[in-house]
Amino acid sequence: xxxxxKRLLAIVFVAAxxxxxxxxxxxxxxxxxxxxxxxxxxxxxxxxxxxxxxxLIRVIAGDAxxxxxxxxTAHLLTAFAAGDVADAxxxxxxxxxRRRGDAAGYGMALIQRADIALAQGDYARCLELAxxxxxxxxxxxxxxxxxxxxxxxxxVARRRGRLDSAMAHQQRSLDLYRADGNPVRAAQALSDLATxxxxxxxxxxxxxSALESLAIREKAGVKVEIAYxxxxxxxxxxxxxxxxxxxxxxxMDAAGTVNPVAYVTVLGPFSTLLNDVGDHRAAxxxxxxxxxxxxxxxxxxxxxxxHLEIGRALLGLRALDEAxxxxxxxxxxxxxxxxxxxxxxALLHLAEVSLRRRDHAEARGxxxxxxxxxxxxxxxxxLAHAYDLREQLARAESDYPTALRFAHKHATERxxLLGLRAxxxxxxxxxxxxxxxxEQRITLLAKDNQxxxxxxxxxxLLRHLYLISLAALxxxxxxxxxRFLSAIRHNRVLxxxxxxxERQRIALDAxxxxxxxxxxxxxxxxxxxxxxxxxxxxxxxxxxxxxxxDSRSSGSDLxxxxxxxxxxxxxxxxxxxxxxxxxxxxxxxxMRECLEPDDLIGRIGGEEFVIALAGRSGAEADTLAxxxxxxxxxxxxxxxxxxxxxxTVSIGIATLGTLPQEPSVKALLEAADAALYxxxxxxxxRVRRLA
Numbered sequence: 001x002x003x004x005x006k007r008l009l010a011i012v013f014v015a016a017x018x019x020x021x022x023x024x025x026x027x028x029x030x031x032x033x034x035x036x037x038x039x040x041x042x043x044x045x046x047x048x049x050x051x052x053x054x055x056l057i058r059v060i061a062g063d064a065x066x067x068x069x070x071x072x073t074a075h076l077l078t079a080f081a082a083g084d085v086a087d088a089x090x091x092x093x094x095x096x097x098r099r100r101g102d103a104a105g106y107g108m109a110l111i112q113r114a115d116i117a118l119a120q121g122d123y124a125r126c127l128e129l130a131x132x133x134x135x136x137x138x139x140x141x142x143x144x145x146x147x148x149x150x151x152x153x154x155x156v157a158r159r160r161g162r163l164d165s166a167m168a169h170q171q172r173s174l175d176l177y178r179a180d181g182n183p184v185r186a187a188q189a190l191s192d193l194a195t196x197x198x199x200x201x202x203x204x205x206x207x208x209s210a211l212e213s214l215a216i217r218e219k220a221g222v223k224v225e226i227a228y229x230x231x232x233x234x235x236x237x238x239x240x241x242x243x244x245x246x247x248x249x250x251x252m253d254a255a256g257t258v259n260p261v262a263y264v265t266v267l268g269p270f271s272t273l274l275n276d277v278g279d280h281r282a283a284x285x286x287x288x289x290x291x292x293x294x295x296x297x298x299x300x301x302x303x304x305x306x307h308l309e310i311g312r313a314l315l316g317l318r319a320l321d322e323a324x325x326x327x328x329x330x331x332x333x334x335x336x337x338x339x340x341x342x343x344x345x346a347l348l349h350l351a352e353v354s355l356r357r358r359d360h361a362e363a364r365g366x367x368x369x370x371x372x373x374x375x376x377x378x379x380x381x382x383l384a385h386a387y388d389l390r391e392q393l394a395r396a397e398s399d400y401p402t403a404l405r406f407a408h409k410h411a412t413e414r415x416x417l418l419g420l421r422a423x424x425x426x427x428x429x430x431x432x433x434x435x436x437x438x439e440q441r442i443t444l445l446a447k448d449n450q451x452x453x454x455x456x457x458x459x460x461l462l463r464h465l466y467l468i469s470l471a472a473l474x475x476x477x478x479x480x481x482x483r484f485l486s487a488i489r490h491n492r493v494l495x496x497x498x499x500x501x502e503r504q505r506i507a508l509d510a511x512x513x514x515x516x517x518x519x520x521x522x523x524x525x526x527x528x529x530x531x532x533x534x535x536x537x538x539x540x541x542x543x544x545x546x547x548x549x550d551s552r553s554s555g556s557d558l559x560x561x562x563x564x565x566x567x568x569x570x571x572x573x574x575x576x577x578x579x580x581x582x583x584x585x586x587x588x589x590x591m592r593e594c595l596e597p598d599d600l601i602g603r604i605g606g607e608e609f610v611i612a613l614a615g616r617s618g619a620e621a622d623t624l625a626x627x628x629x630x631x632x633x634x635x636x637x638x639x640x641x642x643x644x645x646x647x648t649v650s651i652g653i654a655t656l657g658t659l660p661q662e663p664s665v666k667a668l669l670e671a672a673d674a675a676l677y678x679x680x681x682x683x684x685x686r687v688r689r690l691a
Contacts, residue, residue, distance in 0.1 A: 071105060087116045107136055107145045114152050121300030121337040123156045147176035147185065149191060158196055159301065161340035161376065166196045187227070188215035194230050198237060206234050225254040236273050244273055264293040268302055271309045275316065284313035293573045304333030311349055324353045344373035348386050355393055363393055384413040407606060415536055451497055454490055461486065499507040529603040531581055532588040540602025540610055544665050547600065547612050551656055552663060558656040559621035561611040562672040563591070563628070564686040567646045568607040580607075583636060583647060590635040595626050610669070618655045618689055625651045625687040633685065652676025653689035 071093045090109045097105030117126035120135035130152040137482045138143035154169030174189035197206035214227035248270045255262040261324040268290040274283035291306040311326035321665035327350045334342030346372035354363035367390050376384040387410035394403035465483050469476040527539035535543060544560070549560040565571075565587060572580040584607060591601060591611070600612040611628075613621055629649055635648035652675030656663050659671060679688040 026427055031535050039279055044423070050686055052616065062067070071108070087113055090116070103136065103140050103142075107140075110136065111145065111148045114148070118155060119297065119299045119301075121304075121333075121339075123159070125336065126152055127156055143176045143180040144182060144185065146174045147180065147182075147189070150176065151189060154192060154196070158192075158199060159337070159339050159341075160669060163200050167193075167200070170180070170196055184220050184222055187213045187222075187228060190216070191226055191230055194234075198230075198234055203234055203237060207231070224267055225251040225262055229269060232273070236276065241273070241277055248273065249685060253611070260293050261297065264290050264297070264302070268294070268306055268309070271306070271313075275312045278316065280313040280316035284310055284317070287313065300333060301337060301339060301342075304330050304337065304339060307333065308342060308346055308349070311346070315349055315352060318685055320353050320356055324350065327353065328529055340373055344370050345382055347373065348382055348389075351386075352389055355389060355396075358396075360393060363389075367393065380413065384410060387413055411537070411605070415538060447676060451494065454493060454497075458487070458490060532585050532603055534588055534609060535600065535602035537602065537604045540600065540604055543600050543602070544610065544612050547614050548656065548663055548665065548668065551614060556615045557617055558668075559613040559616045559618065559673045560654050560656075560668045561613070561621065561625055561628075562652045562669070562676040563609045563611060564650050564676055564680070565607040566648045566650055566680075571643065571646065583640075583643075586636060586639060587632045587647075587649065590632045591628050594624065594631055610672075618653065618658065621653050621655065622687060622689055625653055625689075629685065629687055648685035650676060650679040650684045651687045652679055653687065655689075658690060 001495045029287060073089050090112045094106050094109035096115070097103075097109060106443040110129055114126050114129040114133060117123075117129060125246045130149040131151075133145050134149035137143070137149065150173035154173060157163075157169060158166035170189060170193045174186060174193055175182075177186040185602055190209045194206045194209035196215065197203070197209060210227060210230045212229065213225065217224045217227050228247050228251035232244045232251060233243075235247060248266065251266040252263070252270075255266050267286050271286035271290065274280075274286060287306045287309040291303060291310065294302040294306060307326050307330035311323045311330060314320075314323035314326060327346050331346035331350065333339070334344075334346055347366045351363045351366035351370055354360075354366060367386060371386045371390065372385070374386055387406050391403050391406040391410055394400070395469045422447055461483060464481050468479050528534070529536045529537060534540075547558055565584065568580060568583070571583060588601065588603075588609070591609070593612065595601060598614065600610070602610050604610050611657050613624065616624070629651055633648045637644040640647065652672045654671030654675055656668065659667050661667050675688045675690040676688075679686050682688065
């Protein structure tokens with residue numbers, strides 16, 4: 001019944017697109033198809049429920065016939081996207097099945113009702129139905145129903161931000177489906193498990209689960225668009241836009257143009273990718289089309305996300321009033337559903353709207369609430385953006401201590417995000433390489449089996465030739481000629497097989513070398529400040545700790561210089577942040593020219609750098625610091641004459657031997673910072689050393 005209904009839905013969609021249902025007041029053709037199909041299904045239901053047909057069915061068919069009719073009608077309504085009406089019919093089917101003691105019919109109805117509640121965002125009702133289903137499953141010993149209940153528990157837990165609980169439920173659902181021998185349902189559980197792995201940041205496991213789900217779906221020929229969409233979302237997480245687009249296109253091709261219900265499951269997430277890459281008009285169009293369909297379907301969680309993406313697109317197009325309206329709607333959906341991600345992201349972008357309108361009080365309240373939710377939900381890219389907006393707000397309000405605090409948080413979060421993305425990319429590469437290696441091993445084994453089979457066949461032919469040769473000389477001659485030709489043919493096959501094996505080995509070696517190069521690139525990116533090329537904060541502190549330990553072991557001294565670019569805020573305000581970035585890059589190049597290859601230079605703040613000199617005394621550090629100061633000032637003034645007198649640096653020096661307390665990175669930096677403060681207080685553009 002469900003398959004027939006889906007085919008009818010495709011026919012209705014084609015007719016609606018051609019204008020056969022022009023009376024339906026919906027402009028989008030796919031949404032109009034869903035609405036038309038829904039109206040048709042409801043009309044059929046109403047016709048069957050009319051007094052005369054209803055009485056005839058009760059008299060002729062009895063309870064069993066009524067139950068079968070209610071189930072068939074519910075399937076029709078479900079397939080035709082009439083979820084709210086279908087729920088009432090499924091409830092009726094459940095009531096009739098329970099009255100007749102039909103556990104199978106009752107369990108099916110509970111599964112369908114729980115799925116409808118999940119799509120409508122009624123999580124409390126979904127959990128209640130899932131608990132009833134699980135109780136029935138354990139009374140009757142039906143693992144499929146237990147697995148379906150666990151899946152619903154897991155989806156609700158994930159949408160509410162409880163990822164550990166979601167992981168446990170989805171893993172149990174997968175185990176139950178596998179034990180029950182249900183590969184199609186296992187593929188669905190693998191897709192849900194991949195989504196949880198993705199939210200937890202474990203993209204290697206997410207990719208493995210998604211690819212396993214795809215293999216099962218392709219073999220069964222069911223809902224491959226879901227698997228392609230999930231893989232596209234994984235590539236979007238590591239910012240591999242091309243791969244993400246490629247899998248989204250495959251998902252849309254698989255969904256087809258005559259099944260709007262399948263099509264919308266891909267279109268909504270695709271609008272998020274379009275917003276991420278800055279194609280806001282295309283993102284708005286995709287999200288609006290998806291919203292039209294999901295509004296008819298009644299999928300409230302998806303509607304919340306689609307309002308959010310429309311708001312993001314309008315914000316990118318600088319249509320602030322329209323963006324605010326869409327984002328407020330998304331916020332309402334998020335709070336009503338208890339959906340943490342929708343709520344937090346809507347608050348973040350609403351704060352951005354308020355900031356652009358210079359409504360600082362409203363921006364502050366929304367940002368603080370968004371930051372609390374984002375920190376709890378571990379949405380790192382959005383959290384870094386929120387810290388950046390909070391810093392901008394504090395600067396606009398001249399609250400420089402708060403601005404500095406959030407600037408440090410933003411810098412730290414960006415570094416963490418860079419490291420996380422590098423780790424995720426490496427995990428994806430490793431997972432892909434491992435899968436390719438496994439496939440190549442399987443191919444090599446297959447080739448080896450073919451080779452052995454050919455050798456066995458050769459031995460059989462030789463034995464047959466020997467036996468036949470005893471019969472007659474003439475026959476022997478004929479068989480010898482035939483065997484010679486057969487051997488030539490088999491040798492060609494063997495040569496081709498060996499060449500293919502060698503080609504596979506060479507390809508595997510090349511893939512391993514590529515993986516090693518990419519791993520080195522990712523390691524360098526994880527320890528280097530991407531703008532200036534200096535060591536990033538975490539790597540600089542690690543190296544400084546090792547240099548302190550080496551100096552203490554060898555008994556040599558260690559000098560630490562803190563370098564701060566003077567008047568940097570005024571330069572940024574006067575010339576813009578990109579110009580300020582160029583000043584920092586040029587200054588770092590000038591400082592490197594004065595340093596030895598083994599000297600450490602790292603960026604630990606916006607315009608603040610640390611330099612560590614192993615085996616140098618305080619006097620030597622003074623001399624080098626003066627040379628650094630003069631070189632930076634001369635280089636920046638020569639490149640930008642208007643900055644003469646402004647583009648300078650102040651330097652604070654501390655040595656390991658003069659520290660009053662136990663040597664440590666913190667103590668050394670605090671001493672150098674005190675000296676830097678003295679240099680700043682003394683008028684800037686000078687060097688001070690802590691005695």
